[in-house]
Amino acid sequence: MVNCFRVLLVFLYLSPLFLFSQEQDIDIVPRPSKIMVQDGEFPLGQIIDLYYTEEFASNTELLREVPGLQIGNSEQIKKLKKQHNQGLRLLKAEEFDHVDPNGYLLEIDENGILLKAHSAKAMLPGIYSLVQLSYLNDLKFLPYVKIEDKPRFSYRGMHLDVSRNFMPFNFLKKYIDLLALYKFNYFHWHLTDGAGWRLEIKQYPELTQKAAWRTHMLWKDWWNNGRQYVDQGSPNASGGYYTQDQARELVAYAEKRGITIIPEIEMPGHSEEVLAVYPELSCTGKPYTQGEFCLGNEKTYQFLKNVLDEVLAIFPSQYIHIGGDEADKSHWKNCSKCQALMQKDSLKSEDELQSYAIKQMDEYLQSKGRKLIGWDEILQGGLSDGATVMSWRGEEGGIQAANAGHDVIMTPGGYLYFDGYQTDPRTQPEAIGGYLPLEKVYSYNPIPEELPEDKRKHILGAQANIWTEYIPNAQLVEYMAFPRALALSEVVWTDQENRSWKDFQKRLQQQYKILQKLEVNYYRPSYNVINKVEFDSAQVKNTVSLSSEQFIPNIKYTIDGSEPNGGSTVYNLPIELSKSAVIKAASFIDSTRVSPIETIELDLHKAIGKEVKYNIPWEGYPAQENRTLTNGIKGTLSYQDGQWQGFTKGIDIVVDFERREEIKSVGLNFMQIPGPGVYFPGEFTVLVSDNGKSYRELGKIINQVSTVDPALKFQKFEIELGKPVMARYIQIKATNPMNGYLFADEVVIY
Template sequence: MYRRLFTLILTLLSLSAYAQLSEPPLIPKPQKVTLAEGRYSISNTSSIYTTEDFSLATELLTSYAYFNALPIEVVKKIGKKHGQGIRLFPAEAVDKIATNGYKIDIDDNGILIKAHNVNAMISGIHTLIQLGLLQENPTELPQLTIYDEPRFDYRGLHLDVSRHFMPFDFLKKYIDIMALYKFNHFHWHITDGAGWRLEIKQYPELTQKAAWRTHTSWKDWANNGTQYIEQGTPNASGGFYTQEQARELVTYAARKGITIIPEIEMPGHSEEVLAVYPELSCSGKPYTQGEFCIGNEGTFVFLKNVLDEVLEIFPSEYIHIGGDEAEKKHWKTCAKCQALKSELGLKDEDELQSYAIQQMDEYLQSKGRKLIGWDEILEGGLTAGATVMSWRGEAGGIKAANMGHDVIMTPGSHLYFDSYQTDPRTQPETLGGFLPIDKVYSYNPVPQEIEKDKAKHILGAQANLWTEYIPTFQHVEYMAFPRALALSEVNWTAQEARSFPDFKKRLQSHYKILQQMDVNYYRPSYNVLAEVDFQQEKMRNTVTLTSEQMYPNIFYTIDGSEPTSKSTPYTAPIELSSSTVIKAASFLDSTRVSPVETTELDIHKAIGKKVFYNTPWEGYPAQKELSLTNGIKGGLSYHDQQWQGFTKGVDVYIDFERREEIKSVAMRFMQIPAPGVYYPGEFKVLLSDNGQNYREVGTIVNTENTTDPQLKFKTFEVRLEKPQMARYVKVVATNPMRGYLFADEIIVY
């Protein structure tokens, strides 16, 4: 009896010690954490000691409740009495702290943070604050030592306030959250065709008219004439930030270790400017184009005058000038642009744009600043010193880095937070794309194609948040968080130290922090996700069921019935060697808390057969010739390499190499109108014995609404009244909407 009791006590003590010594779930994950036994209590008798270098940074501590009552003493000379309490002191050589890193020691004597510079100290302070917020009692901190430094110097988040104006106070909140998770650059997209958002005193009409429009919703405005109206008009919708507000935000962000980079769009995306100053366009008329006239000297006078006021407000080393998506057709027919092109000996409009970018780059350099632009600024050549943001995939960034230019990686595939983050059928409308948090986390900002000695030119990564379909700050929060937390770790933590399962586990504790900060973050879904792995050589499907929950409780059926809490519980991947329909759902106790996810597994006659393309795929090759008969269906995104894209309709045929009995032929398509993806108008099936003479066996006419913005999938299936023998099966699908047709599989039984 006593032996059992003694063993139980030892076990409980061991478990208690293990719990106490578990590493705190910090995000981003620090480089090294060494745990000790015991806790340090912050009390009213604690004092904060700091040197003059870190006195402003110390104010960050007192902005949090559990530090705000503590007295601060600025120390001129560190003495013995400063061996206790909360201390923010300069690092010394003996500390072996990286130049941009910090060290935290928490022991019986208190808390000691050391760093070489203010920004590194701010990072350490935010780690301490986060550590407190993660505790059940924020004044009771675990004893530990943290050595930490960032992987990249540039760690950015972007926000477009042109498409939808955001409240000034929200921008401060956005910066608060960024700072807590160690972002250090806020890319503020303050001008674009949908509205000019910064007061420029020399050009008052930019905010008197170009900041206001006829419709609150960008989509409604874009579909109804894109007109700007005077401030004060009853229906005016929009807004702008005064120069005083912008300066206040710059100061606010700087105290939290964040630099604000303003973006003033040029030469394109400038419809709002040219509506009020049409003399700067090629036509001289408002509402005719979005690009400045490059051959007009007044264009550069205007842009330099605007930049002069911008530079007075923003002390950042970098100034972003956009440079993307300029429609160059107006320059081709403009006498002024063509005269300038001829005078300078430029061969095309790409070089004309390059000339404009170079003029602005040289001007910024003359003011001691550096230019950043989207990767289109590479077209026609780039001046030394310009920095590229690579958004159209990674190719532009790879090219720029290998040329010796600094690069910030922002590829749409992994870092466009306006993309859907879960099943689009359950989410508010966006422009398109599919970017769940695990895909964000999987990103490595240094592609393999970067030459080893050029990797230093990758400064870091940034997520972009365009707001065409994000009308409110609550919606911004929903799209940005918690995906931004994944990016914070991508940018901060060494590549080899990152693990998504570990991150996901730590993330569970940060929902509490986001709740405390009143963030309208995206809640992890209960919806079931089915991942199908088809092994063609074995003609077998292995199905993995998951959800975004940390510990999902999933039940499923394979007999066509609806799942209940008494169905088969999912505990391991399901292996199936025949055509089957799996239905699965999540449950809390006996209550279903998700829709039923239906996964159709088709092991059909056409798998592995060769497909011949009378009409080739375009833009989205998927698995090329193998796509439509590889036995693998596409997922929720046409970027998943299983959806094949067609712009001229579908006209393909399968050669079975011998006559087969054909009972049905089907093909699945995707529809999501915002990016121009539609169902076919008609789906037709034809059979042939010789590949020359085809007989039509069925046609399906689409009756689905093409204006419904939601993602949809539809299988167009022709069932033959009687089985027919044929060697060739041909499918033809029309494309009346002239967008993309995305198909994933031709299913033949």
């Protein structure tokens, strides 16, 4: 069976051009450090004997779960002998193997399967590479291959919120199986929040007898209808909790697969459910009045320590997450107990009061041999040595913490919040907002460029978060998590220089087959056409690029406003146009259209490049500042793309043409997505002037679009004149009756 070696991929010191050779057909995710493929296949139907050394005894049970692998005799060996040169072997790496302390070596050839590592924990990713190889080859054979592999980061995490919507216990095992398959090693289990307490605490039975149950099954319905808790067993009780025995079972299940479970017990905020059943721990002493613990009450600290004692007995994780985010500090300002503590300990602000409480819990956890993790708000008021920060509000908190010597796990919302939309929101189940497609997840690098070299060691890795306000069941968790989790797995495992989006996208096509076999309700790549328009102001020209989420899209288009059909022009190269036009495009399989028609309006209008005066300034979202609304570039599906400008006090702008011009129409593009508080204007008014002082109204539009429908919408509010007028100044006003955000991207004037 011995064949000549045919090297398809070479070691990392060679050019990346060879590293991502098109001949490569080992579609493992995340991408291993080094791969050498050889001619030959090891058939999976035959029985293979297992030999292992003592340190890998714990791996053998998991090894028997490798699909398609038929293990015969099993023997623990003390000394390697000639007969052990064949079969399935788990052996300790020797110095000459050059295996990283946290890595593994996998060799498959005519002698069988050899796995080497320095520890049982480091061996596990090698076993999961074996699992993937088996699935990728339909459980029929394993290719002859040599893989040398190691992780880039020590922390590779996925999160799941089970407070907002309770998830079945068996699903959690499936979730952990999938995380292990893609070489994650931490599961952050968000167990408590205002929407429900999910872990049995024997000393405080009302936490699961009442605080785990609410009036409505869906979080959104509960949130909008009184936010009340009910006793377990009552007719409308909806929710649930995990017993301590279940939690221990899940901890053991995850540990066997190389995953540490980090529990999160929220404090001092997000604790409405606790204070509803134990109101004496609030500042008011009354239920349903606040979500923050009273930090001047000694009973608060005793309660939290008692809870943590039971948590620590269940979870051996070194890290314990205490939340620490989004606390409303106003209650502490008006609380005599909190103010007395601040005076006693010379605390100058409520930020320092929160810091005092965080430090109390940190010291307690350290006394038990554990480490505290919290969201980046725990930096406010100062942080004790040894605490670890999860940076979610961008990367700034992580950079600040790392520069101060704290370890950091990056979880920025713009890249790693998987509760946001992953494609056009108009085609998706309602989500909390945001827009995070697969490619953007893959583009993330957890080490910020601005972080000094000597501080980068504090970046332990990264984690994606799945908050479940709009994710009511396990099927939708899978839909939101996968395949984005695969992109993150490569971000945190594979060295930055070895990553390539195109190579990942190619390998992903085969990973879909694995997800199907495992019955994962993953998000399928859309056929919908995605457009990108680049405007060249010097040449007054638009360049339009078309794509879809398909690996090899088949897009056809027109530029005359007609609908594309099977005979329309096939898109191969970007479209360049130096005039206003309407492009319509769609995806096709042969001559059959399989997507909605995407319409791209190219407006080479009179306002491009003109000066804009802001009578009401933008807020929060500056986009391109005073160049935004007349730069010729329209916004995309996300108000965070740098082209949508945000206003909270209405819009009042004036476009100056510098001389009188003929005006036929005036329009401004808006978006609406009520979930995060983005709305169309109430009234849209256009006025003109010759002197910039006295204005006359050209027209007004009163918005009739519902604010109840949660779907994303775009609309151009446009005043079209039956008879052109002459004017130098064009004033545009838009009211904001919903007191949310108005987002505008381009003034269009003809």
